Amino acid sequence: MNNVKRLAMLGITKEYPGCKANDDVFLNIEHGEIHALLGENGAGKSTLMKMLYGVVKPDAGTIVWNGKEVSISEPAVARGLGIGMVFQHFSLFETLTVTENIALVLGAEAGNPKTLAARIKKTSERYGMPLDPERRISSLSTGERQRVEIVRCLLLDLQLLILDEPTSVLTPQEVDDLFKTLKQLTKEGCSVLFISHKLHEVTELCDSATILRAGKVTGHCNPKDETSESIARMMVGDDIAISNECRRAVGGEVFVDIANLSTPALSQFDIALKSINLQVKKGEIVGIAGIAGNGQDELFKALSGEEIHRHSKAIKFAGDFVDHLSPLARRRLGMAFVPEDRLGRGAVPELDLRDNALLTSFDSDLVKHGFLNKANITALADHIIEKYKVKTAGNHDAAESLSGGNLQKFIVGREVEQEPLFLLMSHPTWGVDIGAQVAIHQAILELRDRGCAILIVSEDLDELYKVCDRLGALCDGELSDFLEPEALPLVKLGQWMAGDFDTASTNVESKQGVLTHD
Amino acid sequence: MIKLVARGQASVKWGYLSPVLAVFLTLIAGTFLFWGLGKDPVLALYTFFISPIADWYGITELLVVAIPILLCAYGLALCYRASIWNIGAEGQLLLGAVVSSTMALQFVDSTSLWAMPLALIAGMVGGMICSGISAFLNLRLNCNETLVTIMMNYIALNTLLWAVYGPLKDPNGYNFPESALFGDSTLLPILFEGTRLHVGLLLVLLALVVVWVFMSKTFLGFQIKVLGLDKPAARMAGYKETKLAVMVFLVGGALAGLAGAVLVTGTTGQLIPAISPGYGYSAIIVAFLGRLHPLGITLAGLLIALIFMGGEMSQMVLNLPRSITGILQGLILFFLLSCDVLIRYRVVFTLPRFLSTATQGDK
Incomplete structure (x- = not known):
């Protein structure tokens, strides 16, 4: 040597x-x-x-x-x-x-x-x-x-x-x-x-x-x-699945219909949304690519109701305007969401998994006459832990003690188990390891096949190419067209992510240079 | 060298031990304080902490003092769990006392069964008006709730003074700034013959149970906890922040107002300017010392009530100024906040730098 x-x-x-x-x-x-x-x-x-x-x-x-x-x-x-x-x-x-x-x-x-x-x-x-x-x-x-x-x-x-x-x-x-x-x-x-x-x-x-x-x-x-x-x-290791079989789906009737959604920038570091048009059908997964800070947060909050734009009429769920509705009312219309920040928004760090199961699942037979049904809450938490293979010492563990990937499995499981009609997810597998990624993708795909409309906002292009049925990009508050992943070369998506939307000859180009992603 | 090392997870054990350690440290500091004032520390501590409750009457007096403090503290605990820093229990108590007295004075010569309940309800309404104004300023106009509630304390105090010097002054009271004595129908019944302990104690027990059940067993209590711990999560989950905040403001105000009503109808039997020696402020310390848990608060409330009584006792026996009460209360809060560091941090004793490098060099 x-x-x-x-x-x-x-x-x-x-x-x-x-x-x-x-x-x-x-x-x-x-x-x-x-x-x-x-x-x-x-x-x-x-x-x-x-x-x-x-x-x-x-x-x-x-x-x-x-x-x-x-x-x-x-x-x-x-x-x-x-x-x-x-x-x-x-x-x-x-x-x-x-x-x-x-x-x-x-x-x-x-x-x-x-x-x-x-x-x-x-x-x-x-x-x-x-x-x-x-x-x-x-x-x-x-x-x-x-x-x-x-x-x-x-x-x-x-x-x-x-x-x-x-x-x-x-x-x-x-x-x-x-x-x-x-x-x-x-x-x-x-x-x-x-x-x-x-x-x-x-x-x-x-x-x-x-x-x-x-x-x-x-x-x-x-x-x-x-x-x-x-x-x-x-x-x-040998005993964990490292890939899913992903079939594409076309989807049925439109569930979420966003027409000309524009919002002002609330502060210096916020992005204004510029006449967003987007439809998500039942039984399909739509993906929005983009670098963080290009309006993803604003779009997410406008859809979830965390920021309410009372006087606009741009967002419809199943044909009815929801712009004025609170997050609770939107949840009750069948929406569920997985926000980007797991700790502090998706889950309360100090509370244990039972309480964090209750956090958004309160309509799942966990509350009776205003009183908590502790047995049902514990059962739900255990069910999510078991079904989504959340690695934890038990349902009394605080959310903050779980690793990022495990907490994410728990949060996704909690939202999916509510059988939503519309699931909105932000960076669903950000920083999540392969085993957990596969589990999360599996849950999403199965939910789609049961007819849920799913919208994923992510920076992870591999993920988007893998699970989405239609794909577009968000840049500086503007939304691109949407194409099937197979018809959208990575180069073009990259241009979209950089804000270069005016490539008119979309269809011609996409026939060549189709990019296969594992 | 002493170093603080962050714990991975907040320590449950130190959550309970910290108040105990704080009380212990306060006693030590108190010993030095008495010694510095030229008193025999053992005698002073005995006078302060033992003699007030050495007999049955003393114990009932302790409860009488604890009643308004506890009522205020339960309500404050709800606010603090929601991370709403309501410092206004004192003002809510005072306004409750004023409104309750106004109601009670309508029944001076009446024997109506409604007199006492109405006086209590009026007190709660008074407290709710006071906290409701704070809630409006905080939630609608975005004013800082700590400042707003503090300022409301002064407004309430001056309202009380205006009332006893003006409209509520006893016409036959030789111009003293006091209301007329309430009629018997308004006064809270005494629980034990020969003491001043009134049914306010039962109200405290009721509030203890209701607040405890509310906090730990109901979905609303859960929502308040989430709101206090993690606002973005509460919003994400679709909880109605403003409604929840208004609710805890109003409940806190109602309980503090009830404390005011209990003071005038149970303890003094009339409205006087010095109706509260700062019970509403002490309740803040009680809420934190009791870890915002109803049972803990009950214990802490009894301790603070004891300090109130000890202060008076040492004034009489030891000739010490009454401000010693405030000093000891302040010391408890000071030590509690210091000890709470131990919940999230571990203390590690290490050798000073020059020694530790020397030992490493030896290896």
């Missing part, structure tokens, strides 16, 4: 009360390679990353950096070694400019703002991520914000860049740009540690992969030799 590895994590163990997050984990990263770290939610990826970045200390094991054993006690030490990390949730100040944000992190190293701005401009252009240093973060798109985070790392003497699910917030075109940047970085000898749920990206981009399951390493592979399925199998 003559070559010194960029990084070797040897026998890393970290135990939290009640769970071994990492158990004797080995991870090797070579110079100039893109290494994927794969695993389901709760497999221990974030814990491992946090130890590498100095946020958490390992209980046992050593970290060898460029051949020397190091102790990374805090993020500043990691940065000093040349380790940069881009978190899933950006840590940027909206009201400050790009330069100011970067200067805040660099501290004394930032130097004169003028020279820093010049450095930012030079570095960003060199890696194909042009940035205007003087712009305020609030005016940047999500993709541009990510660039700020990456450039911030690049300004250091970067040797390892850690990216936590970087593509979940990007349009397909932006993903391509990011991959180009990463490849250029590795050519210069920088290593990249890439965490993602999207396996086709991993097979396309990465040179090697380490797979974690329940805190242990379950495999190493070269993703280029593997398929998405074979990697998924290594992640979840």
